[in-house]
Amino acid sequence: MDKSLEKQLILWLRQQKSICGPMLRLSVALACINAVALVAQSWLLASVLSDLVLNGVPVSRHMPELLVLLALLPLRALLAWGRERAGFEAGLRLRRALRGRVLDRLSALGPAYIRSQAVGSWASKLLEQVEQLQDFYGRYLPQMTLVALVPLLILVSVWPLNWAAGLILLGTAPLIPLFMVLVGMGASDANKQHFQALSRLAGHFMDRLRGLSTLRLFDRAAAEQQAIENASEEFRHRTMAVLRLAFLSSAVLEFFAAVSIALLAVYFGFSLLGHLDFGHYGAGVQLGSALFVLLLAPEFYQPLRELGTHYHAKAQAVAAAEALHSLLEGELHTPAPGEQPLPDSLAICAKDLRVMSHDGQCLLGPVSFAIADGEQVVILGPSGAGKSSLLNALLGFLPYEGSLTVGGVELRDLDMAAWRAQLLWLSQEPQLLHCSVRDNVAMGRPLSDAEIWALLEQAHIAELVRGLPQGLEQILAEQGSSVSVGQAQRLALARALAGKGRLLLLDEPGASLDVDSERLVMDSLKQAALGRTRLLISHRLDELNAEDTVLYLAQGQLQQQGKLRELALADGPVARLLAQEDAL
Template sequence: MDKSLEKQLAKWLRDQQGACGAYLKFSMCLGVFNGALLVAQAWLLATVLHGVIIDAAPKAQFGYHVVGLALLIALRAAVAFVRERVSFEAGKRLRTEVRAAVLNKLDRLGPAFISGKPAGAWASIVLEQVEDLHDFYARYLPQMSLAGFIPLIILCCAFPLNWMAGLILLITAPLIPLFMILVGMGAADANRRNFSALQQLSGHFMDRLKALSTLKLFNRAAAEEQAIAKASEEFRERTMAVLRLAFLSSAVLEFFAAVSIAVLAVYFGFSYLGELNFGHYGVPISLFTGMFILIMAPEFYQPLRDLGSHYHAKAQAIGAAEALMELLNAPEPLANGAQPLPVGDITIRAHNLKVLSMDGVQLAGPLSFTIAPQQKVALVGPSGAGKTSLLNVLLGFLPYEGELTVNGVALRELDIAAWRTQLGWLGQSPQLFYGSIADNLRMGNEQLSDEQLWHCLAQAHVADFVRAQPEGLAHQIGEFSAGLSVGQAQRLSLARTLAKQAPLLLLDEPSASLDSQNEQWVLAALQQALSDKACLMITHRLDQLASMDQVWVLADGAIVQQGTVAQLSEQEGVFQRMLQELPLQASLDDDELTSAGGIQ
């Protein structure tokens, strides 16, 4: 990984620690307090051993010392438990806030951005990658402070007793973080590659799971099973590479900590044998001094060893932060608008409008048009002409250049949430959520009564289906509209759109993938609902255009023709060629054109 990028990611991670609240600092304070208790525990133990072994004092003299030692052990255990709980709470708060920020960001970016990755990839970011931030805040950051404070406390206690012992501790201490850094240099890259493989595997698996019935139908299940097995094996190999780094780091740290403690023990051993006579301040080294420093020596290196064992948490967090930071810093299509929508009927005007992708690539334009109140406009044209992009920019899901105004106010200046309350959207793929029919129709608008819901269901020709369910409006819809046919799901989506009572409807081929009966019901409901509303509808069915006031023909991102059905059918151009390419059963009949004021 590029060092500048790694620094940016590390800075981003530290910038998020405010989400942990006071719990992170409290965890650090508890750790330092536990270190101070450790020093007191070592002092009591060394005092008792020196008094009993060297001074031959009666054991009863140390009753209070033993009681104090037992209390210190119990207190240290309690502090360690509380610190663990506090650290977990810090990580939990961080994960909750980051996950909420990710979901809110995805909500603001909209489906045009989300469709750029498979659903499994987004699930990996929201679930696994956010979870992998936990140990960085719950363990690594608190341990960094302890790795500085506790060795300093022990050095302050060791140097006044024996400067050589303090010097040994001071010299050997940097070996552990040095080798920790050397071993962990590749850990961030390994984790980043691991997350990339996990995203691909998640996206691949989720997409194939949703299309399982289709794969079986075309006898492709075995081939996809092999592809998933191959992707799983690649992910396993990357995961094992990360684990090898983690175990190697721990082994190296344990080795150098053991060597350092051994050097200290050898120094005191030879000093007691009389072979070494330096390090003290003119006073022979007592058993208290040796025992006190040797008891504290493992705890001197323990925070550094713990930091090393948690170092992979930093590498893991940096690997996860790359995708999270990229997502949270992604530019939003309409992020700065706050102006309320002017009252009155909605009039939309565009002049030299260019619709852009999230990457700044032009998808359609320049476009100039006007949608008047209650005007019905149909968008037709070949696939890839920019029809859906135009709907997405009106919904606020894509950025744009040029002029696009609603009642004279630029769309980018409007409060986008307030603007969307004025829009009703219906696409070709029903999007119903797990919950009751009533919940799906209300979509959080609890002001809608059951009577109003039944009216919308009747308009959408789906009331009979709902009444046939034992629970009626409380009937539960499963994930991915489980338990419903495509026609039923589409008509329930239509009922939800009608329940919104929006003055402008944006329709993306609402009758696609429906059988003839469901198509008739949906079109009849729409024709009734559009009597007092404006509408912009994408369709490939030219036999659905008779009720439209205007037809706009898009080709290569531009409006190449516009007018009534009758006018366009007589003009040479894209629309006439589309009519000629229609099969006989789907072509416009004379009665439809006559009703539109066309061929006589």
């Protein structure tokens, strides 16, 4: 990973710690209190052992000290538990907040952006990558503070007793972070590749799972199984690479910590034997002070060792933050929320309109047209002409340049919730939820049973629902797999008709239907369009009326517009389409 990008991501991660509230500070405070209790415990233990060994003092003389030692043991355990709990709570708050921000961002970007990536990759971002930030905030960040405070506290306690021991601690301490950095230099890249492999595997598996019937039909199931196996094997290799780095980092830290403690033990051993005579302040090296320093020595290196253990958490967090940062902070063009009230007229006017993608590419335009309130409009054109992009812009899911007004007010300035309340939307791929028929139709609206049955009758699906074992309470399977495409479309139509909006947006509603289902759906739509403005994307000319207004799009441009009866007599693509259909 580029170093400048890594620094930017680390800075972004640190900026998010305010979300954790006081829990990070509480975790550090409890760890510092634990360190003070450790120093006191080591001092008491060294003093008691020195008196017992050298002076032969009976144990009964040290009962107060022993009672304090016994009290410090559960106290330190409680402090350690509190520190872990506070760190976990800090990470939990962060993960909840980030997942909420990701969902809010995706809601603002809209379906057009979400469909640009595989469903599995979004699941990976929301679950796996956000989850990998837990240890960074719960352990790594508090440990960074403890690395400075705890060794300093121990040095302050050791230096007045023996400056040589203090120098050994001070001189050997930098070896651990030095080699930790050297070992961890490749950890960030390894974790980035690990997350990329996970995202590819999740997206690949989800897409193949959803298309399993098609794969079997074309005898590609075995080949795709091999592809998933290869992707899984790649992910296994990436995972093992990360684990190797983590184990190597721990081994290096343990080695240098052991060497440093061994130096102290050798120094005190030779000093007590009389072979070394320096480091003390004139009174010689005493057994009590030697025991005290040796008891504290492992704890002096422990924060550094724990930081090394959690260093891979930093690498994981940086790798996970790359995708999250680009989503949450990236320069993606999102329609800005407006606050203007909805005008009485829903007349639509576009002037030099350019519909843009979220990454700034022009999908349609420039185009100019006007749609009167209550007008029936059909949008024609080949695939890729920009028809769906235009509807996505009207839905507020895509940003635009130029002018797109509703009743004389710019769409971007309107209160989007009030605007969408006026829209009745039906696509060629209806999404049914895993809930009851009633909930799928009502979508949270306070509708009575009679109103729901009326909507089902209007959508020509009531007879089917009456035949279900539980009627309106029948739970539909995931993605509406328990009903046919035509039935799903008609249920979605009933849901759309439940709204009170005045603008009907239809994206090829009959594209995936059989002849009978298409006829029923189109008949219902014709009734629903009475008194409303209708924008219909269609490839079928036989569904049009002579008085329909036609917008013909091709290659991102508006090539023809006007009444169908007029365009049928003029030279142009609409007349050629009508001639081709008559020839068939």
